[in-house]
Amino acid sequence: MIYHLCKDVTAWKTWPADIREQARKIAFHHAARDLAVETKTRHLLTRLQESGIRPIVLKGSAIAYTHYRQHGARTRGDIDLLFPRGKxxxxxxxxxxxxxxxxxxxxxxxxxxxxxxxxPGQKNLPLDIHWRSSSYVLLAHLLDYDEIIDSAVTIPELADLPCAMNQVHALLHACVHWAKHTASGDSIRILWMYDIYLLARELDDEEIQHFIHSATRKKICRICATAIASVKQVLSCETLDRLHDNLSKIHQHEPGARMLARRAASFAISDILSSGNGSVLRNSLQDILAPPSAYILRFYGKKNPLWLPWLYMHRLSSGLIEYARRRRPDR
Structure with a gap:
């Protein structure tokens, strides 16, 4: 990314020659790898779409095509795909x-x-297969598959049918992703901040209003405002200022705001009771008690569905033990 952003700037020529050459080689290496990954990804998405399955490409693998001038400038370690439960x-x-x-x-x-x-001989990016847009219970239902696919956009290089979030959804998801890693105690990568900057910069007036309305309705104004404020410390544009100013004026009860604390637990019993939304409560309980059977069978490496009652019980009991252990004061 540094190479693509700086190589045409006059000051680039003042950098040490060995650093410029190393940056050039790294950028060319990623560009070549990106072409190979693109070919494999397009083939896979085409096979899925021809079979009636329409995954959504999430995060960097989508933004690389929709908002970066050179796809290879947006490095990524895997490809995140969101699927509907039934598929x-x-x-x-x-x-x-x-x-x-x-x-x-x-x-x-x-x-x-x-x-x-x-x-044999393949070194393509690994796949992360999701059936919710976030692994944190409080954030998992902010953007459901049906809502995303109804307004999805096309990435011609990857698939013939729409397979990526529109700009508003992508920015909401980028802010939630930022919050998730903040809660996990992770270091925030400059790439994630640059993604938010690019997504925000391209919003028009109607999309800005749609974003603010969506953040308000989904009760994540504080998450979005905090993520945008973090980006504003290093990157600036008028849209970021407008979004932050408007979001900061909205005051409402937002359970998801606890994700802004570092080391926040990904799941708490209170989460499923605090949303005030019946569908979120129902879907959260379904995720915990009865996730998709295909997921459970793959999770445990079984094929016979007769295993399912026992696997569901084992997953729930093990999950509750894991939850209790993490909630202990000494952890």
Whole structure:
């Protein structure tokens, strides 16, 4: 990213020659890798869409195409795909037919699985398969698949059908992603901040109002305002100022704001009771008590559905034990 942003600036020539050459080589390496990943990703998305499955490409893998001038400038370590609950089993079959194999799972109460390309000689990016847009209970239902797909946009280089969030949804998701990593105690990467800057900068007046309305309705104004304020410390544009000024004036009860505290737990019993939204309460309980059967079978490496009652009980009991252990004062 530094190479692509700086190489045409006059001051670039004053940098030490060895640093400029190293940056150039790294940028070319990523560009070549990006072309290979793009070919594989387009093939996979085409296979999925032809089978009636329309995944949403999340985060950096989508923003690289929608907002960066050079795709390879937005480095990423994996490809995040969001699927509807009812399509997970069919999606897993296609992934495995295309040479991907299951490699890891999230915690017992998690909502994602990891796959890698096991084809001989392939070094493609691993896949993170999601069935919720966030792994944090408080944030998981802010952007549901149906809402996203109804206004999704097309990435011609990757798929013929729409497969990415529109600008408003993408910025909301980027702010939530920032909050999730803040809660996890992670260092905030400059790439995530630059994503927010690019997404905000491209909003028109109507989209700005839509963003503010959506953040208010979804009760994440403080999350968005705090994420944008963090970006404003290092990058500036008029849209960021307008968004921050408007969001900061909105005062309402926002349960999700606890995610702004570092080391905030990803799940608390109070979360599912605090939203004041019946559908969020129902969906949160469904996620905890009855996640998709395809996810459970893959999670445990089983194929026979007769295992499901026992697997559900094991997941719930193990998840509650894990939750209780993390809530202990000495942790």
């Amino acid at each position: 997970l089993a069919a999606a897993f079959r296609i992934l495995e037919a295309e040479g991907y194999e299951y490699i890891y799972r999230q915690g017992y109460l998690g909502q994602e699985l990891g796959f890698k390309d096991a084809s």
